[in-house]
Amino acid sequence: xxxxxxxxPLPQGEAPPEGSxxxxxxxxxxxxxxxxxxxxxxxxxxxxxxxxxxxxxxxxGTLVARxxxxxxxxxxxxxxxxxQTSRWFQFVLAWLGASSAQMGPLWWAAHHxxxxxxxxxxxxxxxxxxxxxxxSHMGWIMATINEPTNLxxxxxxxxxxxxxxxxKHYMIPPVLLAAALAVSGLVLDIHMPHWETSAFQMVAWGFxxxxxxxxxxxFTINSLAHTIGRRRFPTEDSSRNSLLLAVLSxxxxxxxNHHRYPASERQGFYWWEIDLTHYILKVLSWFRLVxxxxxxxxxIYEEARCQGRKTLR
Ligand SMILES: [Zn+2]
Ligand SMILES: [Zn+2]
Numbered sequence: 166x167x168x169x170x171x172x173x174p175l176p177q178g179e180a181p182p183e184g185s186x187x188x189x190x191x192x193x194x195x196x197x198x199x200x201x202x203x204x205x206x207x208x209x210x211x212x213x214x215x216x217x218x219x220x221x222x223x224x225x226g227t228l229v230a231r232x233x234x235x236x237x238x239x240x241x242x243x244x245x246x247x248x249q250t251s252r253w254f255q256f257v258l259a260w261l262g263a264s265s266a267q268m269g270p271l272w273w274a275a276h277h278x279x280x281x282x283x284x285x286x287x288x289x290x291x292x293x294x295x296x297x298x299x300x301s302h303m304g305w306i307m308a309t310i311n312e313p314t315n316l317x318x319x320x321x322x323x324x325x326x327x328x329x330x331x332x333k334h335y336m337i338p339p340v341l342l343a344a345a346l347a348v349s350g351l352v353l354d355i356h357m358p359h360w361e362t363s364a365f366q367m368v369a370w371g372f373x374x375x376x377x378x379x380x381x382x383x384f385t386i387n388s389l390a391h392t393i394g395r396r397r398f399p400t401e402d403s404s405r406n407s408l409l410l411a412v413l414s415x416x417x418x419x420x421x422n423h424h425r426y427p428a429s430e431r432q433g434f435y436w437w438e439i440d441l442t443h444y445i446l447k448v449l450s451w452f453r454l455v456x457x458x459x460x461x462x463x464x465i466y467e468e469a470r471c472q473g474r475k476t477l478r
């Protein structure tokens with residue numbers, strides 16, 4: 166049913182390094198994962214910094230904007246080319262995605278394309294079906310084997326030098342974001358003292374807590390969206406649709422829809438399937454910042470109707 170999965174050998178440049186195997190659960194690089202784990206530890210800072218509404222707005226703003234960078238940018242654009250945009254706005258999307266501290270756009274897209282190519286087989290880099298829930302949720306990010314970017318899998322975007330630069334220096338956007346939050350907290354502390362915020366508080370809420378919530382809302386799509394929910398389409402993988410996950414991830418929870426037809430910009434195929442990323446992209450298309458938003462073809466809707474009838478019988 167699903168035409169997105171291939172069982173052919175690993176493409177060039179994707180062979181596992183000597184002495185390791187992609188078919189066994191790869192080793193976790195704890196030392197190399199210290200920055201990733203430290204961001205988690207950084208959440209504790211909110212208990213020391215205290216609360217203010219300014220910090221809460223910074224938390225929500227950085228969460229939603231960067232979630233869109235991941236869902237609308239890294240996922241629907243760089244991984245699936247589900248719509249078109251200009252070169253400068255493509256860079257804006259790449260920067261926004263990178264500010265979420267989930268590595269560079271080429272790294273992210275190459276790994277995600279692997280997931281669709283080998284969904285829920287032993288070659289899938291994150292699948293709860295083969296490697297277990299926690300490995301598919303966050304273990305794979307800490308695995309040494311997944312550190313390099315397979316440029317061969319993203320040749321279409323690797324040709325842009327600015328994207329290669331951002332992919333290599335992926336720490337620049339998150340570090341600058343944390344610095345901007347610190348400066349804004351400092352300015353507010355001086356000029357708006359009744360807002361009762363500070364540089365420390367803005368960084369704790371707007372960077373550390375926001376980044377960790379963003380991490381796990383994104384990661385649920387690799388773990389829970391292959392574990393809980395309903396299956397509209399009998400795809401060869403274990404993808405599922407879940408309203409809860411769609412709300413948490415701004416529309417990515419319609420994962421069974423997405424695995425059935427990954428080329429579609431919208432992942433909620435019907436008006437009642439909430440897909441915030443789709444709404445944002447729609448608005449951006451009115452301003453011609455993005456265009457050619459790809460829809461599921463009528464045959465997919467017909468297939469969905471047939472599956473619905475089968476379920477009723
Ligand atoms: Zn999936
Ligand atoms: Zn995808």
